[in-house]
Amino acid sequence: MDGVDLTNRCADQMAVLMARSMVGMRKVQVGMNAPLAACSAILALRMAPRGSMNLYSLAIGGVYDSPQKMSLFADEWDTIERGAAFSVEAVIDLMSGWEGVGDEPVRPLEVDPFGNVNLSGIASGDATHRRSLMGPGPAGVDVLCTMASGRSMTLYVTRHTQQTLVPRLSLATGWTWIEGGEDRLRSGLGVGGWSQLITDLGMFRFTPQGPEVVSIHPWVDLEAFVAETCWEVEIPDDVVRSIPPSARELDFLNEIDPHRARALEWLSAEQRWSRAVEIWESEAEGQELERV
Amino acid sequence: MHFSGEPATGGTLVQGGYHMSRRPVSLARTALREASPIRELVVSGGGIETELIFQLPSVRRVLLGYASLGVWGLAPSVRRRIEQGEVEVVELGVTSVLRCLQAGGRLDPFAVTRAWQPSLGVPVKDGLPTTSTPHFLEPVRPDEVYLHVPYADPENHIAWGYGVGPDLIFAVAARRLIVSYDVSTANPPVLPNRFVLPGHLIASLEHRPFGAFPSACYPLYGPCAPFFPSYLNALGKRKSDVAGIISSLGDRSFMHEFVDAGARQKTLSFRRISDPIVTAHREELARWMESI
Numbered sequence: 001m002d003g004v005d006l007t008n009r010c011a012d013q014m015a016v017l018m019a020r021s022m023v024g025m026r027k028v029q030v031g032m033n034a035p036l037a038a039c040s041a042i043l044a045l046r047m048a049p050r051g052s053m054n055l056y057s058l059a060i061g062g063v064y065d066s067p068q069k070m071s072l073f074a075d076e077w078d079t080i081e082r083g084a085a086f087s088v089e090a091v092i093d094l095m096s097g098w099e100g101v102g103d104e105p106v107r108p109l110e111v112d113p114f115g116n117v118n119l120s121g122i123a124s125g126d127a128t129h130r131r132s133l134m135g136p137g138p139a140g141v142d143v144l145c146t147m148a149s150g151r152s153m154t155l156y157v158t159r160h161t162q163q164t165l166v167p168r169l170s171l172a173t174g175w176t177w178i179e180g181g182e183d184r185l186r187s188g189l190g191v192g193g194w195s196q197l198i199t200d201l202g203m204f205r206f207t208p209q210g211p212e213v214v215s216i217h218p219w220v221d222l223e224a225f226v227a228e229t230c231w232e233v234e235i236p237d238d239v240v241r242s243i244p245p246s247a248r249e250l251d252f253l254n255e256i257d258p259h260r261a262r263a264l265e266w267l268s269a270e271q272r273w274s275r276a277v278e279i280w281e282s283e284a285e286g287q288e289l290e291r292v
Numbered sequence: 293m294h295f296s297g298e299p300a301t302g303g304t305l306v307q308g309g310y311h312m313s314r315r316p317v318s319l320a321r322t323a324l325r326e327a328s329p330i331r332e333l334v335v336s337g338g339g340i341e342t343e344l345i346f347q348l349p350s351v352r353r354v355l356l357g358y359a360s361l362g363v364w365g366l367a368p369s370v371r372r373r374i375e376q377g378e379v380e381v382v383e384l385g386v387t388s389v390l391r392c393l394q395a396g397g398r399l400d401p402f403a404v405t406r407a408w409q410p411s412l413g414v415p416v417k418d419g420l421p422t423t424s425t426p427h428f429l430e431p432v433r434p435d436e437v438y439l440h441v442p443y444a445d446p447e448n449h450i451a452w453g454y455g456v457g458p459d460l461i462f463a464v465a466a467r468r469l470i471v472s473y474d475v476s477t478a479n480p481p482v483l484p485n486r487f488v489l490p491g492h493l494i495a496s497l498e499h500r501p502f503g504a505f506p507s508a509c510y511p512l513y514g515p516c517a518p519f520f521p522s523y524l525n526a527l528g529k530r531k532s533d534v535a536g537i538i539s540s541l542g543d544r545s546f547m548h549e550f551v552d553a554g555a556r557q558k559t560l561s562f563r564r565i566s567d568p569i570v571t572a573h574r575e576e577l578a579r580w581m582e583s584i
Contacts, residue, residue: 032311032337033362072363073515076311076508077563120383120410121374130377136366137358139337142385142407173383173410189408269365273521276363280517284558 006219010200011036011263013217014156015253016245017198018105019043021152022053025102029056031139036156037105039070039253039262046252070257072276074283104144105154106194107265108173109135110166113231115176115194115206117141117155118169131171141174145193153194158265160199162230177208184208201225203242204233215242303435304332306393306466307341309507310457312362312515315341316438318503319472321546323438324348324539334434335359336389336458340507340520341438343367344538346379354379355432357386364520368527383410388429390461395431397464403429437466440504442512443480444473448491453483463489472500474512475573483511501580502543505559506551512577514562518555526550556581 018040022028028045030038045053045068056063068075108117119138124130144153157164176193177184184193197204202216202225213233216225218241226235245253253262259279264272305323309315320341323330329350335342338359345351346369359370373379384392388405395403405427439459441452450471452459463469471494480486491497503509506519526537526549541549547556560574560581 032358033360035363073312073517073562076313077510077514124377131375131381134366134371134374134381136360137335137356138383138385138410139358140386142409143387143405146407171410175408264363269524270521273364273524277517277521280515281558284514284562 007263007266008260009219010158010217011260011266012245012250012253013242014158014198014200015040015043015262016249017203017242018103018154018156019047019249021154021196022103023048025053027054027056027102029101029104031104031106033136034105034107035070035072035261035264036158037107039257040105042068042070042256043249043252046256047249069255070259070261071283072261072279101144101153103153104140105156106141106144106174107156107158108164109133110164110169111155111157111197112166112169113206113211114178114180114208115155115197115211116169116172116178117145117174117176117194118171119173120171122170135173138173145174145176146189152196153192155194155197157197157199160201160225161228165197165199165229165231167230176206180208180210182208201228213239215240217242218244303330304334304432305330305345306334306336306434306437306462307338307345308437308439308457308459308462309339309341309504310337310459312339313457313508313510314440314442314452314459314504315339315507316440316472316503317341317344317505317507318500318543319438319440319470319498320344321539321541330436334389334393334432336386336393338367338370340367343369346370346373347538352379353382355382355384355389355392357384357389361520361524364524368524381411384429385409389432390458392429392432393434393458393461393465395429396433397461398431400431403431405429433465433467434462436468436470437462439463439469439471440473440500440509441471442474442509444471444476444497444499445478445480446476448494448497449488450491450494450497451480451483451486451488453486460487460489463493468495469493470496470498472498472503474501474503474509474577477573481511500543501577502547505547508562511563512573513560516551516555516559518552519550522550 015036022041022044028041030041041055045055054063106117108119110118119135119141121131121135122133124132178187195206201220203214204211205214211231211233213235216222216239259282261279264275267275307316307320317340321344323345324347328348330348331350332353333345333351334355336357340361342359343361359367361367374381385407388407388409391403391405409427439462441450443451450473476499502513506516508515560578
């Protein structure tokens with residue numbers, strides 16, 4: 001497989017795994033700058049019985065209850081023109097209240113064996129407040145890890161390496177099992193945090209005893225998976241292989257996301273910029289001036 | 293910020309807008325041009341306006357929820373100054389930053405959140421309470437708030453609609469509210485979720501057509517994607533602080549510097565208009581856009 005094929009295969013596999021886990025949830029959220037997560041959520045909406053799921057887009061402050069096409073720019077206008085945007089105060093309350101959140105896939109810089117995450121950056125290691133790498137900031141992660149319904153909250157990383165799946169976080173932004181055992185129970189955080197991690201190599205589940213391998217993707221070499229995973233996990237010889245996307249799921253994906261925005265998170269900066277401008281051009285062409 | 297002949301106050305600044313909408317970019321450029329002595333930023337969900345204002349050497353501290361250029365990547369000036377140790381970062385989740393500002397606006401003694409905050413330390417394991425513990429945060433009342441809105445009327449009331457975003461929270465919390473607007477009209481159109489802020493709350497009101505550019509200001513103009521790779525390439529190639537260049541450009545030159553005419557026109561067409569009143573202002577803005 002060449003690089004492009006591999007990227008596309010990873011994006012499709014991860015999108016479908018995330019979508020399958022979201023189908024049937026009443027409330028799913030998509031945060032900012034996560035095209036893969038957004039595509040997965042829309043795919044889940046498409047696969048679920050109509051009207052059974054609600055998709056909240058926190059960046060925009062809007063809600064969908066029917067499948068939409070994937071977009072990077074036009075969705076904001078679509079949402080607000082439908083009158084489905086609401087004030088951020090309402091977003092805060094809706095996020096926190098009622099039955100909580102079914103899922104909001106999050107992509108951290110680092111994740112540790114107990115599902116704790118880092119979106120803050122990499123500490124410089126000295127006594128100053130410097131960081132050798134500054135991340136985007138916590139966004140909504142602090143709330144997510146305290147109020148999630150805990151059913152199957154998802155983390156995802158597009159590059160499964162020993163620099164992303166780490167033994168210990170450089171900086172802690174959000175917590176699942178903290179350091180395992182009864183830590184979470186004793187902490188007062190309540191039920192919540194992230195229950196699974198989907199990577200470009202496979203899938204894990206987080207437990208108070210540590211991570212478990214759920215599956216490895218069909219094309220991934222077992223040795224490569226082990227080499228990139230520094231966590232202590234048991235990988236049986238007959239490890240389960242991730243179920244690949246079905247023809248129907250792929251058809252839906254291509255309908256929802258014909259520009260393959262879901263693969264943007266793998267691209268280099270300049271490749272991503274170029275593709276994003278193409279998508280913007282295409283979405284801008286679709287806009288029309290109407291007169292009453 | 294020398295609006296209305298008043299001296300710059302420095303202190304703490306909050307900038308409005310959300311996602312790709314109504315970022316007060318023109319005001320941020322004025323602050324750069326005037327070397328505003330802003331010391332601290334409060335950023336709930338920052339974008340291009342945060343990227344620009346971070347280039348002020350006076351900025352030394354940020355209360356950060358999230359800052360990014362979205363699909364274009366992390367904000368390079370934010371990253372650079374924090375990684376070089378020039379700016380201290382205090383991280384709170386986005387909702388917690390907003391709660392602090394809400395508390396500030398209400399003159400509450402504290403804000404409450406049940407989430408653990410990244411910058412308040414990793415939770416202590418031993419002796420943790422067994423029930424949920426609310427956390428108390430300091431209220432924030434920024435010295436200055438910058439907003440950009442589409443409309444102002446002759447009595448200096450401002451109006452915006454569609455997604456209200458966090459701007460109302462910011463406006464209420466501000467000690468001094470500085471607003472730029474695109475169009476002056478005695479009858480702002482009825483917009484979904486329309487909000488009107490009385491003029492007496494505004495310290496300074498500035499007419500800045502396309503003042504949110506390259507972000508959107510619905511319903512007048514959409515976002516301008518091609519700006520971002522152009523700006524990011526310029527930043528990368530110049531190897532020096534581009535703040536001086538950005539701040540020295542008038543609006544016409546700013547747009548010419550980063551965006552070609554075709555893309556500027558696509559920005560203008562990137563929304564659907566169904567209200568003839570808005571259409572009339574679109575024509576006025578179109579003439580202005582063509583003039584530059």
